[in-house]
Amino acid sequence: MADLEAEEIQLQPCEPGKLAAAELRTLFLFEKLTDEQLTWIADHGCTMHAPAGSLVLREGDPAEKFFILLSGTISLFRRVGQDDVQTSRTEQRGVYMGATQAYIRDDGVPRTYMASMRALDDTDFFVLSAADFGALMREWFPMAIHLLEGLYLGMRSTQAAIGERQRLTALGALSAGLMHELNNPAAAASRATGALRMRVAGMRHKLGMLAAGKVAADRLDALVELQEEVIEKAAKAPTLTAMQTADREDELGDWMADRNVTHAWDLAPVFAQGGLDTRCLDDIEAKVGSPELLDQAIHWIGYALETEQLMSDIEDATGRVSHLVTAAKQYSQLDRAAHQWIDVHTGLDSTLVMLSHKIGDGVTVVKDYDRDLPQVPAHPAELNQVWTNIIDNAVQAMSGAGTLTIRTTGADEHVVVSIGDTGPGVPEELRKRVFEPFFTTKPVGEGTGLGLDISYRIIVNGHGGDIQLESRPGDTRFLVRLPLTEPSSQ
Template sequence: MVALQDLREIPLFADLSELRLQWLQANLEDMRVEAGAVLRNEGETFRGFFVILDGEIVASRLIDGQQMPVRRYVAPGFCGAVPLLAGTPSLTTLKAESDSHLVRLSEPVLRELLACSDSFSKIIFRATAERLTNLEALLRTREKMAALGKLAAGLAHELNNPAAALARTTDRANEVREALDESLHALSLSSIPHEAIELIHALSARACAKARQAPGDDPARAAAESRLGDWLAAHGVEKPWLVAPGLIAGGIVRDDIAALGESLAPHQFNVSIRWLGATIELHALLKDATGSATHISDMVKALKAYAYMDQAPQQEVDIHDGIEDTLAIMRHRLIQSVAVRREYDRSLPRLQAYGSELNQVWTNIVDNAVDAMEGRGDLVISTRREGDYAVVEFTDSGPGIPPEIQSRLFEPFFTTKPVGQGTGLGLDIAYRIVVNRHGGTILVSSQPGATTFHIRLPLPAQAIAR
């Protein structure tokens, strides 16, 4: 049993009378736990308030599959008042960081102390308010960092594909350039008639204009390459399996080069076709390299626009540009099976707003929509003007939100996702940005197959006057 002297030294119990201390001593549970012991898991409803006499307790939350510490309690501290008094599941997991000595108070004992001791109740409520504020601030920061991490991972994937393609293309282009040099040298020594040179040049000009590397899993293209390769082999062309793909990429078929095969000697036809194939393939590779580089450049531009880099926090923004930048950044989430339909009113005036924060709103809503649809469905984004407000609506084709929880969607920490898959702050952050930062409103309406988030943002005074 805990000694009365030990209880007297706890600040919580400093003003309790001797009789009340004796009552407390008789109604508490003395606990000694080893390091690593879990006192309470996140999501559990546990009837207990802990006072730490010796040792250290860590509170953590499961975020994206990892236990993230949010607070440490050291002797003579206490924890567990909020879920006990509110009768709600615990927001955190409590775990002993070291061998610890605790006392556990039941709910009736805690309520009795709150009623009889003014000092006890003030300490409890002051500390509880401070901890909740700190926890909320910490989790908001982590929610933003987690969202940023997801965007960064998606961007890395989006940039990796064209970057890898660019590297492969340039490697192949160097090989083709060497082959082109060899075939050009052989061509210069082959004494090909002027008329044949003109025909080869015309074929090259025509084919290079349309040449493009195509996916290797196209059966029709593979069959065409095989047929042309067989024909080239029969006419003495070396390594026809390497030449035929370039010719097919440029739209050249057997009929286009049959006259050359008949009018030229086998060695002349061989070097002519090798030069023609290498020229077309090199042009196709350069086009692909340009496409990959352009995609990378576009992604970087979208990222800069999304974050409003090198710009003041508040500026005139076109909400459509912000939405499009957001969709570009989130392409990795949408590209597989989410069809996005835009119904924009492009006549909407520009808004005076915190552009990067509004983009965070669009990100959170789109991300939730994709999760609700399990990555497959339709997302409709519409804009219009209603009086003095610009209205933005996001409608997804997911299963809908039950009516009984719709009113709680914007509450901090409220989430319909399993423990560890969401902090319940994404929509709360969106609410604060729209309502508190921009003086707008954000509402939700939902039924199976159509959940819509309605955002209203005030138009600037000059736009209202028109």
């Protein structure tokens, strides 16, 4: 936006008294006013000439003037990222722009121009100061002003209240989902700990029985050594298919049953899961040496295998808890600076973890990331809110069944994040409205219509980027473009 900021607004001085009351009546905005009112406007207004190509007003500057087009052609445009997007081009006499909200009472919010305006050819305006325009509106049309202020302030208050409620609802849903996700590994760890306590007690008991059986010291040492070899082998055991596991269990069960090992068919799955076969059992039998002590030795090693497996289960469960906590911290960005250079993939992954309970098993998630993309300057917590809104909408559009595709690419000094779904799509007549506040296609009570409006403002206003919707049945994609450089407003 540097070129526009550097460009000077150079207009000819305003000339008072150049427009008669009768001529003002030809403008549709004033056609119903009385002669006295038209005279007042003529006395307080002035005409202004803008040469072709000149910048008449700049987006973001204080809204000090109310312009009415008398002749010529103008273009209104807004800044989106690094581009100027034309929102209107007109030569219609009487159209107005500038300080259009000057009639609203002072609420502490600075009034600025909402767009920039350029004269495309030699153009003439009738101009009122914002103070005069606001005064005449409040004095001449008090009922209309009350209605307009109520509409403006009411919509703003409603948007703030609903937005706050939406954030609280989203926080509650995310918290409930996180607790649900944490409960599964926590319960698994608790069950495994209880089972581990029983197995350790059983191991101590069997070890006592082996010792009481007067096993020779060298044989007991050999058995302990074999136990370590068995545990090491179990740690490196390859994963078996369900059919291979069943065959292995049958072989081990038959071997133990032939030697009168108690609870042989309960022990067989433990040894099979540990990757052991009948050759290992033959080694155990040879090192024990005594058929009377074989049962205790098999059970003792079985307990050792189970404890290892249970400790692996506990490690996996606590690892999942740690992963969820890490994802929650990354999602909330509670321990990070508000603005920083980030890898967008980190936020996307943490958002997927936080929404996993909503995504469910019926949705296949496909991640096509370009890991070589550079970092972008951003507010991570705000971006995570954008990802949450878009992904949540995509999952709802697919009714819990379909494919969610998240793709990252680079283009024209931007990082582009594409979030697509295989839902029914958005009809063409609705696509241009999806970013409007309070617009929603969801049933009453299921959507506020603010999610995508908030997302648009975060991306466009907060990050100097762009967000677009492309949709057809079976392929709907939101494309979020984030600049690789700091926006000028930062």
